Amino acid sequence: MDPAQFGISTLPLQHSPYTSISPSTLAGTNAGKVALITGAGQGIGAAIAQALAQSGAAIAILDLNVDNLLRTKQACLSHGVKVEGFACDVTDAEKIKEVFNQVERQLGPIDILVNNAGIFDQRPFIMSTFDGFWRQIEVNFKAPLMLIHEILPHMRARGEGCIINIASRSGTVDVPMTLGYVTSKAALIRATHTLQKEMELDGLDPAIHIYALHPGGVKTAMGGAAAASDVKEKYGDITDEEFFKHLFKDGPSLCGQTCAWLATGRGKELRGFFLDCRQDVAKLLEYGRERLQKENRNTLTVNFIEGYCNEP
Ligand SMILES: NC(=O)c1ccc[n+]([C@@H]2O[C@H](COP(=O)([O-])OP(=O)(O)OC[C@H]3O[C@@H](n4cnc5c(N)ncnc54)[C@H](O)[C@@H]3O)[C@@H](O)[C@H]2O)c1
Numbered sequence: 001m002d003p004a005q006f007g008i009s010t011l012p013l014q015h016s017p018y019t020s021i022s023p024s025t026l027a028g029t030n031a032g033k034v035a036l037i038t039g040a041g042q043g044i045g046a047a048i049a050q051a052l053a054q055s056g057a058a059i060a061i062l063d064l065n066v067d068n069l070l071r072t073k074q075a076c077l078s079h080g081v082k083v084e085g086f087a088c089d090v091t092d093a094e095k096i097k098e099v100f101n102q103v104e105r106q107l108g109p110i111d112i113l114v115n116n117a118g119i120f121d122q123r124p125f126i127m128s129t130f131d132g133f134w135r136q137i138e139v140n141f142k143a144p145l146m147l148i149h150e151i152l153p154h155m156r157a158r159g160e161g162c163i164i165n166i167a168s169r170s171g172t173v174d175v176p177m178t179l180g181y182v183t184s185k186a187a188l189i190r191a192t193h194t195l196q197k198e199m200e201l202d203g204l205d206p207a208i209h210i211y212a213l214h215p216g217g218v219k220t221a222m223g224g225a226a227a228a229s230d231v232k233e234k235y236g237d238i239t240d241e242e243f244f245k246h247l248f249k250d251g252p253s254l255c256g257q258t259c260a261w262l263a264t265g266r267g268k269e270l271r272g273f274f275l276d277c278r279q280d281v282a283k284l285l286e287y288g289r290e291r292l293q294k295e296n297r298n299t300l301t302v303n304f305i306e307g308y309c310n311e312p
Contacts, residue, residue: 011280014277020282038114049256050076057260058107062087062088084106090144090146091138096150113148115148115165117143120222122225124177171186213255215255218250218255220252
C-alpha cells in the first residue's frame with residue numbers, strides 16, 4: 001500500500017488530547033450522567049471509560065474479560081464516580097437486556113452509549129471460514145445496532161441521549177484481507193448517518209445525538225497486530241513494511257477524550273457525521289454544520305464524474 005494515494009493532510013493531525021477535549025477542559029462536564037461503554041476491558045474502550053469517568057459520569061463497563069474489567073473499574077473509581085462492570089458478550093441479546101436493567105437499577109438511566117467492542121480478523125475472504133467472516137459483522141455491526149435498539153426507546157422517552165459508535169477509517173476505504181471488518185464498519189457509519197436523520201422524524205434531533213468515530217491508529221491488541229501465521233506464510237508479514245510501522249501512533253486517550261467531549265453535547269453540530277479523532281473538533285465546528293452537509297463532508301458518499309449526480 002502507498003499511504004500517499006489517500007493524500008496527506010495539510011492541517012496538522014492530533015495524536016493526543018488537545019485543549020478543547022483535554023481532561024482539565026472537561027472536568028465535571030458529564031457529572032450526573034450515566035455512560036455505558038462496551039469492550040472497555042482494554043485498549044481504546046478502557047481509555048473511553050476513564051475519560052468519561054474523569055469528566056464526572058457514572059460508568060457501566062462491559063467486556064468478555066473479567067480481569068481486564070476489574071482493572072478498568074479500578075482506574076475509573078480513582079476519579080470518584082460510581083462504576084459497575086458486567087462480564088458479557090455484546091452479541092448475546094438476552095444478556096444485554098439483563099445488563100441494561102441492572103445498570104438502570106444500580107446507576108440510573110443511561111445517558112451515553114459508546115459502542116466500542118470490536119474484533120478484527122486479517123485474512124483474505126477466501127482464507128476465512130464464513131462463520132469467522134460473519135462473526136465480525138455480528139460483533140462490529142449487529143451488536144451496536146442491537147444495543148441502540150434496546151436503548152433508544154428509553155432515550156426517546158426521556159427526550160435526550162448520546163450514542164457514539166466506534167467505527168474506523170477502514171469503513172471508508174477498500175482494504176484487502178479485511179472484508180468482515182471494513183464492511184461491518186462501513187455499515188456502522190451508514191447506520192449512524194441514517195439514524196440521526198430518523199431522530200428528525202419525531203423532533204428528537206438534536207436532543208438525541210449520534211456519532212461514528214475513527215479513533216486514529218492506536219497500538220492495542222488489535223491495532224498494529226500481525227496477521228495469523230497461515231496468512232503471513234502466504235502473503236508475508238505486513239508489519240515488516242516500513243509504512244506500517246508509522247501507522248499506529250495515536251494514544252487511546254485521543255478517542256477517549258473525544259468521546260467525553262461529544263457526551264457533553266458541545267459537539268452536537270457534528271451529530272450524524274463520521275469524525276476522525278485526529279482532526280481538531282474546533283476546526284470542524286468553525287467550518288459549520290450547514291457547510292459540512294452541503295459539501296457532503298464527513299459522510300460516506302459516492303463521487304460520479306462531472307455531469308452525473310447521485311439523483312434519486
Ligand atoms: N486500534 C486501532 O488502531 C483502531 C483503529 C480503528 C478502529 N478501532 C476500533 O476501536 C475499537 C476498540 O479497539 P481496540 O484497538 O481497543 O481493540 P482491543 O482488541 O484492544 O479491544 C477490544 C475489546 O473489545 C472486547 N470484545 C471483543 N468482542 C467482544 C464481545 N463479543 N463482547 C464484549 N466485548 C468484546 C475485547 O475483550 C477487548 O477488551 C474497535 O471497535 C476497533 O474496531 C481501533
